[in-house]
Amino acid sequence: MFKRLCVIGTGLIGGSIARAARAQGLCEEIVAFGGREKNLPNLQLAQQLGVIDRFYTDMGQALAEADLVIVATPVGSMRNIFELIKPHWHPQALYSDAGSTKGSVVAAVEAAFGHVPNNFVPAHPIAGAERSGVDASQADLFKNRRLIITPLENTDRQFVEKLSNFWRQIGSSVSLMSVEHHDTVLAATSHLPHILAFTLVGLLGRKDEQREIFKYAAGGFKDFSRIASSDPTMWQDICLANKREIIPLIQQFKAELSHIEQLLTNDQAEQLFDTFTYARDARQRFLDTFDD
Amino acid sequence: MFKRLCVIGTGLIGGSIARAARAQGLCEEIVAFGGREKNLPNLQLAQQLGVIDRFYTDMGQALAEADLVIVATPVGSMRNIFELIKPHWHPQALYSDAGSTKGSVVAAVEAAFGHVPNNFVPAHPIAGAERSGVDASQADLFKNRRLIITPLENTDRQFVEKLSNFWRQIGSSVSLMSVEHHDTVLAATSHLPHILAFTLVGLLGRKDEQREIFKYAAGGFKDFSRIASSDPTMWQDICLANKREIIPLIQQFKAELSHIEQLLTNDQAEQLFDTFTYARDARQRFLDTFDD
Incomplete structure (x- = not known):
């Protein structure tokens, strides 16, 4: 005590x-x-x-x-x-x-x-x-x-x-x-997702100002965007403090998005299916390790 | 009847x-x-x-x-x-x-x-x-x-x-x-978020295979990634069917991410704060229109 x-x-x-x-x-x-x-x-x-x-x-x-x-x-x-x-x-x-x-x-x-x-x-x-x-x-x-x-x-x-x-x-x-392992892991599981959520909600917010779109968003968007309601001061600090790990992840994420874009452009349905299936299975693996 | x-x-x-x-x-x-x-x-x-x-x-x-x-x-x-x-x-x-x-x-x-x-x-x-x-x-x-x-x-x-x-x-x-307005709005509020979730969980899933990271993910990630558990066949179809609207949105999103990357590289704390604050406020606007 x-x-x-x-x-x-x-x-x-x-x-x-x-x-x-x-x-x-x-x-x-x-x-x-x-x-x-x-x-x-x-x-x-x-x-x-x-x-x-x-x-x-x-x-x-x-x-x-x-x-x-x-x-x-x-x-x-x-x-x-x-x-x-x-x-x-x-x-x-x-x-x-x-x-x-x-x-x-x-x-x-x-x-x-x-x-x-x-x-x-x-x-x-x-x-x-x-x-x-x-x-x-x-x-x-x-x-x-x-x-x-x-x-x-x-x-x-x-x-x-x-x-x-x-x-x-x-x-x-x-x-x-180790300190390094912590910062690598958290950049992936927490910092990058927060940046993606802030970025998406910002992008959609500006579209919504011009022509209302939020009223047609569903529950999936509500869950997806939840972390964009996080404290901006706290997240400004985290992102700058761990930018060495975060910046390469942003670059990897953009490369993955470009890949999806390519699959769409070329109508590669099967590869798209495989990509989504891998992600769905990976999330199941995550759920199996998560206690709630 | x-x-x-x-x-x-x-x-x-x-x-x-x-x-x-x-x-x-x-x-x-x-x-x-x-x-x-x-x-x-x-x-x-x-x-x-x-x-x-x-x-x-x-x-x-x-x-x-x-x-x-x-x-x-x-x-x-x-x-x-x-x-x-x-x-x-x-x-x-x-x-x-x-x-x-x-x-x-x-x-x-x-x-x-x-x-x-x-x-x-x-x-x-x-x-x-x-x-x-x-x-x-x-x-x-x-x-x-x-x-x-x-x-x-x-x-x-x-x-x-x-x-x-x-x-x-x-x-x-x-x-x-109109058909066109529907497809524009849904690309932003539903199709893009699903692609981001599938992409993130796929990226993290491959990292997790090499060195376990999912066990250190929190509730925020669980919510954020929920839509990545969606049916791959359904989403392969949706993404291809609306690719004309989705591809430009992916490009806009990548540009926004590059902007964040730049702010991190240059330690532009105040702009980062403003970006996150705008997103948080926009999500509040969304919540105010969402009945659950």
């Missing part, structure tokens, strides 16, 4: 971590840090809802006596956050994050500290949600979901174990992998 | 039309046509389930005394179906279809008849479903969904009115538009 959990970033993910930790009795108290005035209403709401016990606008006070610190802000702000944390770093506390890209978070820590402290354990809960804000947070958001930890060579294995236990107790299935 | 509804193609759509017509008491009897041996088990199942009263492997018998005939086969087979229907055509009966592309269906009828008879009313129920087969059919599939009728200049308005009433009675909201 932790004495004090400090959550930095009390949105959907930070709020849900706090709720889950409280529900499972994993810490004595939960505090939050709020550096910017525009975040105060959200923090006040978090306190009113009982998600956190209290919050501080001073990082030193927020971190004092905290033995578990989780940074759950958009990945683009991590560098600044770690600069603020640095003067108050405690070698006995466990520091982690919930960022969707791991290479960029490790780089942010390295930039702030000159190295990556061995008590910082990079982590990423695979729990998607197009909603945002503490009012959307829920104690069971991570139940039956995966949590990926990407330890570095020097990361203290005791802290990795401690963090794994924390996440297991809030219902997650913990996997360990 | 119709005396005899004849459904040609007793899959998800044809089966659901039969169930809905029966549930609303819109016809005295419901028969089906089954031309190919491989379809017999499905027709036997449809009869066992009470979806249809009986089926015929002879088109003349299936159509005898039918005053409402709905063709709900994949659009690629329509030409053959209308060739089979032609010798048994009755000027007093109402003929319609449920094809997802309207230009190609009208062309198929024209090819079979030399012209489009004035008692053929092209129609398309906007009720997506990635399942297929009569066992997936349901009486309320079309409830609160749109039904688009694309009458031609010579189409008999009385038959248009009769068909509109039929669909309204099974719960649909009926819209009239």
Whole structure:
């Protein structure tokens, strides 16, 4: 059990971590840090809802006596956050994050500290949600979901174990992998799909402005476009942070589209059928591995 | 009330039309046509389930005394179906279809008849479903969904009115538009999204074969990829039938992706934010018009 959990970033993910930790009795108290005035209403709401016990606008006070610190802000702000944390770093506390890209978070820590402290354990809960804000947070958001930890060579294995236990107790299935593998896999399964959804809905939105088309869209489009309702700030950060992996995937995707275009142009019905059949079977394979 | 509804193609759509017509008491009897041996088990199942009263492997018998005939086969087979229907055509009966592309269906009828008879009313129920087969059919599939009728200049308005009433009675909201407008709109809201989903899941499926990635995909991917579980035969037909509209959309989509790629390459965070924000707002506009 932790004495004090400090959550930095009390949105959907930070709020849900706090709720889950409280529900499972994993810490004595939960505090939050709020550096910017525009975040105060959200923090006040978090306190009113009982998600956190209290919050501080001073990082030193927020971190004092905290033995578990989780940074759950958009990945683009991590560098600044770690600069603020640095003067108050405690070698006995466990520091982690919930960022969707791991290479960029490790780089942010390295930039702030000159190295990556061995008590910082990079982590990423695979729990998607197009909603945002503490009012959307829920104690069971991570139940039956995966949590990926990407330890570095020097990361203290005791802290990795401690963090794994924390996440297991809030219902997650913990996997360990390298930073690079994480960023490659997530670019394919999450970042590229979000870009495709944003791009499609943007394209159709402009058409809809000229001549209404959305009213003739069906349930399939509703599901397909759901992730285009995700938070733009968060996704701007993720896309830039992992662009090294994402850009080649966009290029591969465009090449695949050109292939389909060619099959259509040449009326290659059989190849089109084979392409769609392979995809349908692949999705079945995905469904077979997905617990919901 | 119709005396005899004849459904040609007793899959998800044809089966659901039969169930809905029966549930609303819109016809005295419901028969089906089954031309190919491989379809017999499905027709036997449809009869066992009470979806249809009986089926015929002879088109003349299936159509005898039918005053409402709905063709709900994949659009690629329509030409053959209308060739089979032609010798048994009755000027007093109402003929319609449920094809997802309207230009190609009208062309198929024209090819079979030399012209489009004035008692053929092209129609398309906007009720997506990635399942297929009569066992997936349901009486309320079309409830609160749109039904688009694309009458031609010579189409008999009385038959248009009769068909509109039929669909309204099974719960649909009926819209009239031109064949061309239908095919333009549906290419954007349905055909392109299906191609994107098939393409993405195919690309990821091949990556998954080399190194498992699907196990790290989240709920967002599940929703996004749902339409990739659609019937490959049906979608091969739709894509080829409407390729004139689809190919330019694929090209536009590739151009949009190249734009995003450029923003990533140049670290244009603000433009990325604006692009994502526009898409998120457009999806909200879609949700506001979508009843579910």
